[in-house]
Amino acid sequence: MHHHSEFPAYRGRMEYVCLGCDARYPHDSLLYACPECGGVFLLEDPDFPHLKEHDGAYWRDLFDARATSRNPALRGIFRYYELLAPTLDEEDIVYLGEGGTPVVEAAPALKEAVGLSFAYKNDGQNPSASFKDRGMACAFSYLKWLCRRREWEEVLTICASTGDTSAAAALYAAYVGPPVKSVVLLPKGKVTPQQLSQPLGSGATVLELPGVFDDCMKVVEHLAERYNVALLNSKNGWRILGQESWAYETAQWYGWDMAGLCVFVPIGNAGNITAIMSGFLKLKELDIIAALPRIFGVQSEHADPVYRYYAVPPQQRRWQPVSVQASVAQAAMIGNPVSFPRVRALAERFVSQGGENAFQVMQVSEQQIMDAMIAANRHGHIACTQGGACLAGLVNALAHGLVGGRERALLDATAHSLKFSGFQEMYFADAFPPEYGITPDKSLANTPQDLLPENARAGRSDAEYAKAAALALAERLQLRPR
Ligand SMILES: *Cc1c(COP(=O)(O)O)cnc(C)c1O
Ligand SMILES: [Zn+2]
Numbered sequence: 092m093h094h095h096s097e098f099p100a101y102r103g104r105m106e107y108v109c110l111g112c113d114a115r116y117p118h119d120s121l122l123y124a125c126p127e128c129g130g131v132f133l134l135e136d137p138d139f140p141h142l143k144e145h146d147g148a149y150w151r152d153l154f155d156a157r158a159t160s161r162n163p164a165l166r167g168i169f170r171y172y173e174l175l176a177p178t179l180d181e182e183d184i185v186y187l188g189e190g191g192t193p194v195v196e197a198a199p200a201l202k203e204a205v206g207l208s209f210a211y212k213n214d215g216q217n218p219s220a221s222f223k224d225r226g227m228a229c230a231f232s233y234l235k236w237l238c239r240r241r242e243w244e245e246v247l248t249i250c251a252s253t254g255d256t257s258a259a260a261a262l263y264a265a266y267v268g269p270p271v272k273s274v275v276l277l278p279k280g281k282v283t284p285q286q287l288s289q290p291l292g293s294g295a296t297v298l299e300l301p302g303v304f305d306d307c308m309k310v311v312e313h314l315a316e317r318y319n320v321a322l323l324n325s326k327n328g329w330r331i332l333g334q335e336s337w338a339y340e341t342a343q344w345y346g347w348d349m350a351g352l353c354v355f356v357p358i359g360n361a362g363n364i365t366a367i368m369s370g371f372l373k374l375k376e377l378d379i380i381a382a383l384p385r386i387f388g389v390q391s392e393h394a395d396p397v398y399r400y401y402a403v404p405p406q407q408r409r410w411q412p413v414s415v416q417a418s419v420a421q422a423a424m425i426g427n428p429v430s431f432p433r434v435r436a437l438a439e440r441f442v443s444q445g446g447e448n449a450f451q452v453m454q455v456s457e458q459q460i461m462d463a464m465i466a467a468n469r470h471g472h473i474a475c476t477q478g479g480a481c482l483a484g485l486v487n488a489l490a491h492g493l494v495g496g497r498e499r500a501l502l503d504a505t506a507h508s509l510k511f512s513g514f515q516e517m518y519f520a521d522a523f524p525p526e527y528g529i530t531p532d533k534s535l536a537n538t539p540q541d542l543l544p545e546n547a548r549a550g551r552s553d554a555e556y557a558k559a560a561a562l563a564l565a566e567r568l569q570l571r572p573r
Contacts, residue, residue, distance in 0.1 A: 098164055103136035103177040107328060110432045118178060119240065123315050123326045131432050133369070134176070134328040139376075142173060147378030151347050154379075158343070167191065168225050168336035169232075174373050175332050176229055183235040187266060189224035190336050192216045194344050194501065198470035205482070206489055209500035211472055212341060215507030219289060221422075221475075222337060222363060222505050223259035229333025230323055231263040231271070238270055249274045249314060250323040251307035253359060253422045254286030255506055257297070260323045261290035274320075276300060276307045281421065285510045303415055305427050308360075325362025326429045334363055338370025341501060342380050352384035353500045355484050357477040358397050358452065359423030361430035363505070364388050368437040368450070375444065383445040384501075385494075388434075388452040389484035391460060393418040394425055397434060398454040410435075417526040419460055419476045419514045422506060451493065457527050459483035461518050465535055468508055468515075475511045478504030542567070 105118035111130020116122055122132060142150075150173075157170045164184035169175060196202075196210045214222035238246060248271060250260050257275035264273030275290045279299040290297050300307055308324065315322040325331060342349060349371070356364045367386065374380045390398045393416040400408055412427035428434075438450040455463075463486065464479025474482065481502035488494045508515070516522070519536045523529040542563050548556055564570075 098162065098181040099172050099177070101173050101177055103138045103173070105134050105136055105176060105178050107132040108135045110436050119237070121237070121321055122328075123312075123322050131326060131429065132328045133365075133433060133436075134332055136177060139373075142377055145377075147347075147380075150377055150379045154339070154343060168228055168333050171336055171339040174339065174370075174377075175335060176233060176329065179232050179236050183232050183239065185228055185231045185235065185263060185267060187218045187224065187228065187263065189217045189228045190340065192340070194341070195472065197467075198472070201467065201470040201472075204466070205486060207485065207494065207498070207500060209485060209502060211467070211474060211478065211502050211504045212337070213473060213504050213507075214337065215473055215475060215478075215504055215510070219255070219258045219262045220507035220510055221255035221259065222334065222503070223255045224262070225336050226325065226327075226330030226333040226362070226366070227259040227263045227323070230327055230329040231267055233329040234271065234321060235267060243270055245270045245272065246321050247272050247274060247319075248321045248323050249276065249311050251276045251304060251311045252282070252286075252324075253278075253304045253424060254282035254510070255422055256324065257282075257295070258286055258289035258293075261293035261295035264295065265293040272296075274298065276311055278303050278307050281424070283421070283510055283513055285512070304425050305412075305415070308425075308427075308429065324429065325360050325365075331362055331366045331369065331430075331433070334366030335370035335373070337363075337503070338367045339374065341384075342371070342374050347374075347380050349380045349384040350382050351498045353387060353485075353488070353494050353498050354384050355387045355389055355453075355481040355488075355500060355502045357420060357423045357480050357503065357505055358388040358390050358434075359394075359420075359425045359428065359477075361388075361397060361428035361434045363503070365430045365433040365437055367503075368434075368441055372437065372440055372444070383441060383449055385445065385448060385498075386441060386450045387484055387488060387493075388450075389480045390452060390454055391418045391420045391423065391480060392454050392456055394420070394423060395454050396426055397428065397431065398452045400431075401438075401452045402454075417524065419457055419464075419511075419527060419529070420480045421511070422475070422477055423480070448493070453484035453487050455480050455483035455487060458529050459486070461514065461529050462532065464508075464511075465515070465518060465532075469535070472504070473508045474502075474504045475506040475508050476514055477506060478502060478508075540567075 107116040109125035109130040111128040163186040167190040217224040273295040415426040463482035467474040
């Protein structure tokens, strides 16, 4: 047994910290909004400063050693246990293979077309095929811990979702089993068929509501205030903690050297960008990294409240939710992100430590998102539409001179391309409803071609049929005989 396979002995004291009024609450109950002022929370370990008793090299070595651990409780996001949720016990940790997603260098031809070196971190390679699993692994581990402490006999978990939150929540709930039961609320017709099939397959109760995500979010918030349910949206601070692991893995992958790195992240409900910024700030505070990377949020012009907020000079900024329009970046189609106060607070810290250009938000068009996703995937990537938005954001940032020189970019491919294959189909078939405003590049259309007519099998033996098909194929591809 290597010492780094052992579960850490360190325990912190997590507290909910209200971003509205600074009130603090202990972590042993489920809280989503401040009972005093209604503000959103971040979870903090007041003992975090004690971690500075070790230098950055100590932590780097520890996490590097743990990367080879065979202990399931340390295989995933809890490799970074001390930075995440150091109140949970080993027996509570749920591990379904989340985290440790690969950073894949952009194909050379794609790099050349874009004009900058970049890579994708493929968070679609998580168990439910999106980054949401990182947050759920932490939220469900906490829930197990809490159930044990409180001896609860039934916990109903509920979330509103643009598709991936419910897929992840239902998966983890199904694995944990009783006392946990999962209910998900979806905007009817606004999640992809793949995303709908996931919670159904996991056995969750799936409820659909006519409207958009923002409507569903209001419903579950109402419920969480009045009934005994566990809310699993990113308002739940435990999810944010789990999603910080994306930042830790990124830093570790690059040898803890963040100089010249520009990170592109799509913004929907703004939980992910919150988590990523929070993660990098913790690494910096412990001297695990010497410099912060630069963070670029990306939003479609059809759902861009955070972009609009930051597009004007600081003294003119005023928070204003927007009404969303149809977007292929459907997982980020949110007009009133619940984590906006978190973004504002963390962006301020980021800019004060990393300089004015350390945080910014890019706007991209629907057309750019689709063109970028198709381009990425034709070069061997597995980007979803939100991953396409990140590439479009990088292209725009280059065009505006916001990145360049010796910099390199890392794009968050937040889900697997397969979840969004319907948009690829619409692109190839030139079948987008007009509200998207997308005109496909017809030269990229790709559809299956019939090799032989439907009746070609009739009257032929298996061998004759195979020979006829091979001949038709050779003709179609104009193969030359050997
Ligand atoms: C949830 C989600 C987003 C948006 O993340 P937020 O944390 O809501 O900002 C982006 N892409 C995908 C694939 C998602 O599932
Ligand atoms: Zn408060």
